[in-house]
Amino acid sequence: MRAFATFLGVAAAIFLAFPVQDFLPPLGFAHGARILLVPVIFCYGALVLPFPGAMALAAYTGLLCDLAYSHVVDGRVEIAVGWSIVIFVIFGLFAQGFQPAFRRGQWWLHIPFSMVATSLYLALQFVMISFRREGVAFGEVTAWRILGSGLAAGLLSPLVCTVGWWANVSFGSRPGQGGERFARP
Amino acid sequence: MKQFNIILVIVILLGAVVLSTMGSGTVRDLKSGFLSLVSPFLKTGDAVGRQIGSVGEDLKTLDRLEEENRTLTLENRQLKTTNQLLRDLEAENQKLRQALDYRERSVFQLLPARIIARDSSTWWKSVKINRGFEDGVESDMPVLTESGLVGKTTTVGKNESVVILVTDESCRVAAKVEGTTEKGIASGFRVSDAASLGDIQLAFLSKSANLQPGQKVYSAGVSGGVFPSGILVGEVKSFRVRPLDGQAVLAPAVELDTIEDVFVLVGAK
Numbered sequence: 055m056r057a058f059a060t061f062l063g064v065a066a067a068i069f070l071a072f073p074v075q076d077f078l079p080p081l082g083f084a085h086g087a088r089i090l091l092v093p094v095i096f097c098y099g100a101l102v103l104p105f106p107g108a109m110a111l112a113a114y115t116g117l118l119c120d121l122a123y124s125h126v127v128d129g130r131v132e133i134a135v136g137w138s139i140v141i142f143v144i145f146g147l148f149a150q151g152f153q154p155a156f157r158r159g160q161w162w163l164h165i166p167f168s169m170v171a172t173s174l175y176l177a178l179q180f181v182m183i184s185f186r187r188e189g190v191a192f193g194e195v196t197a198w199r200i201l202g203s204g205l206a207a208g209l210l211s212p213l214v215c216t217v218g219w220w221a222n223v224s225f226g227s228r229p230g231q232g233g234e235r236f237a238r239p
Numbered sequence: 240m241k242q243f244n245i246i247l248v249i250v251i252l253l254g255a256v257v258l259s260t261m262g263s264g265t266v267r268d269l270k271s272g273f274l275s276l277v278s279p280f281l282k283t284g285d286a287v288g289r290q291i292g293s294v295g296e297d298l299k300t301l302d303r304l305e306e307e308n309r310t311l312t313l314e315n316r317q318l319k320t321t322n323q324l325l326r327d328l329e330a331e332n333q334k335l336r337q338a339l340d341y342r343e344r345s346v347f348q349l350l351p352a353r354i355i356a357r358d359s360s361t362w363w364k365s366v367k368i369n370r371g372f373e374d375g376v377e378s379d380m381p382v383l384t385e386s387g388l389v390g391k392t393t394t395v396g397k398n399e400s401v402v403i404l405v406t407d408e409s410c411r412v413a414a415k416v417e418g419t420t421e422k423g424i425a426s427g428f429r430v431s432d433a434a435s436l437g438d439i440q441l442a443f444l445s446k447s448a449n450l451q452p453g454q455k456v457y458s459a460g461v462s463g464g465v466f467p468s469g470i471l472v473g474e475v476k477s478f479r480v481r482p483l484d485g486q487a488v489l490a491p492a493v494e495l496d497t498i499e500d501v502f503v504l505v506g507a508k
Contacts, residue, residue, distance in 0.1 A: 073280035076356040076367070077288065085436070088359045105244050113251045117258070121273040123360045124266070125393050125401070126378070127409045131266045136258030143251055176361050183362055183429075187408060193432035199361050 056225075061107045063221060064099035068115055071095055072122050084202025085195040091214075092119060093172040094207045096142060097164060098214050100149030101156045102222075108150055112142035123179070133182050141178060145171045161219075165211040173204030267378065267394060274367075274396035281367060281399065285355040313500060317349055319385035320502055327469030347467065349502040350374060352382075355399065362430055364407040364495075365390075370503055371398040379465045381504040387471030387492025388412065388458060389501050400503075404495055405472065406437055413464055414441055414472050416487075417455040421448045425456065425472050425489065435488065437495070439473050444485035450478040456489055467504070 071091035080086040096115045100108040116139030124133040152163050177200050184190045261269075324347060352368040370376050372395050382389040382402045390404040403410045406427035414425040423444045428435040441456060454475040460468025473489035480486075 069277075070280065072359075073277045073284055073356070075359040076281065077284045078359065088361050090359065090361075105241075106247055109244075109247050109251055113254065116255070118273065120258075121270050123358075123363070124270075125363055125365065125403055125409065126263050126267045126270065127393055127403060128379075128411075129263050131261075131263050132409060134259035135261060135266055135269070136255035139255035139258070140252060143248060143255075147248075179362060187429065191429040193430075195430055195432055195436060199430060203361065 057104050057107055059225065060222065061099070061103055061111060064095060064103070064111060064218075065114055067095050068092055068099070068111075068118065072118065081202050081206060084205070085198040087199045087202025087206065089206045089210070090172055090176075090203050091210065093145075093175055094168045094210050094214050097145065097149060097168045097171050097211075098218050100146045101153055101164060101167070102218065105150055108146040109143060112146040113139050116140070116142040132186055133179070137182065138175075141175055145175075161215050164215050165208050168211045168214075169204040169208040172207035173200050176200045176203055270394040270401075271372075271396050274394055274399060274401065275371075278396060278399050281356050282369070285353075285369075313351055316385045316500065317351060317502065320349055320383060323385070323471070324467070324469060327467075331468075347504045347506065350376065350505045352400075352501050352503050354499055354501065358401070363409070364404040364427060365393070366402050366404065368392075368400050368402055368501060368503070369398065371396045371400055373397055375505045376400050376503055377505075380506070381466050381470065382501050383470055383504065384493050384498060384501055386494075387473070388466065389493050389495065389498065391465050392503065402501070405493075406439055406491055406495060412466050412472055413459040413461040414456050415459040415468075416441075416444075416448070416450060416475070417457065419448065419450070419454075421445065421450070422459055423485075423487070437491070438476065439489040439491055441475075441487040441489055442484060444478075444487060446480045446485045448478065448485040448487070450475045450485075450487050452476055456487075 075089060075091045078089040080088055092115065096111060099111045103111060117135070119138040119142075120133065120135040124131060124135065126132075149167065152167060156163050180196060180200065350370060352370040354366045355369045356367040358365045358367065368382070376392055376395050378392055378395050380392045382391060388405050390402045390407070390410055392400045393403050394401040404427070405412060405425070408427045408429045410426060412425040413422065415422045421444050423441045425439050425441045428438060428440055430436070444450070452475055456472045456475065458466040458468055458470040458472055460466060471492040473491045476488045476490050478485060478487045
């Protein structure tokens with residue numbers, strides 16, 4: 055029951071993150087890299103939820119990402135809906151591997167995981183676009199946008215962990231009562 | 240891994256494959272539904288942003304004057320934009336008078352819209368506006384300002400739409416160069432290097448085009464296309480000859496990073 059409540063909370067946070075991140079300004083020093091909240095929140099959810107919950111969250115997040123980001127231009131879908139689900143399922147599987155350490159209190163694992171997941175997601179998105187549009191045009195700005203968003207994700211990670219821990223404690227989870235899974239930063 | 244977990248992963252991956260086979264119409268409908276769902280949050284965010292931004296102004300001016308000024312400015316911009324289109328119509332009309340079997344040209348209606356959010360997508364350049372299918376907006380409708388072309392609508396929700404900007408690589412516009420017979424395809428650059436960020440490329444020009452900086456580029460208005468002719472796309476910044484064609488780099492006619500109000504060309508009256 056607690057896991058289900060956590061799933062609902064994380065799912066709601068991911069949904070709200072889509073409009074919120076539209077209002078966050080791009081990072082000027084990183085050539086317009088965007089601050090992406092969705093992968094950071096997903097990584098937190100995948101680290102705290104049991105396996106079925108993490109996979110369901112991956113399917114949900116992937117679907118919303120595709121609906122939010124891909125465009126239908128001239129009657130053509132540039133990136134097929136569904137590919138992000140595959141990517142988030144892979145991220146979720148990796149997160150489950152880190153979960154025991156995360157539950158033991160090594161909350162900082164969320165930082166590198168968020169950074170890598172965010173950058174990797176953007177890099178794969180770029181590869182998909184390059185295939186679709188024929189021809190790779192990788193440059194300085196491309197690299198900055200991929201790594202800059204990853205860096206922002208790493209900086210946001212402690213905040214997301216703190217809010218997650220606070221929300222769980224507020225809803226009755228306590229260390230020693232199963233609440234240790236929600237590692238405190 | 241438990242058998243249940245393996246089956247779950249396989250089911251989700253199969254679901255992803257099934258989703259990837261959806262046609263563009265279904266995807267458009269799903270995107271439209273998602274856009275309508277997040278719309279209240281976008282509008283709230285936009286309203287909060289405007290409230291914060293206008294705190295200083297409210298101290299200096301009366302609300303009524305501000306409202307009146309806003310209305311007049313909007314009307315002025317609408318008239319300027321209409322004027323720009325009419326100039327082109329006039330020229331076309333002169334040509335048609337000389338022909339016996341001329342066709343009537345549609346008169347377009349400009350629907351004022353406001354940009355409520357700039358998309359957080361990294362690789363696409365798009366914005367969201369506060370007009371949707373309830374206002375008569377459909378996908379693939381041109382969006383412009385009095386200065387020139389902004390882009391075209393893609394996903395249309397109930398009261399909001401996504402506009403893909405002219406600086407995006409996937410937004411292609413048939414364009415002609417002022418004072419020449421040169422025609423080409425204008426589109427944005429892919430996000431790669433800082434030098435071309437925010438510029439437009441005009442490709443498929445003849446190698447002998449020899450365009451000069453400052454020359455204006457207008458939409459050509461091809462048959463069956465999205466954009467009518469005569470909308471300013473940008474100004475030539477540079478020209479170079481490539482192995483197969485000539486390519487010009489254009490500065491967009493509109494300051495796309497700062498615009499707040501636009502018009503959607505919603506079709507014939």
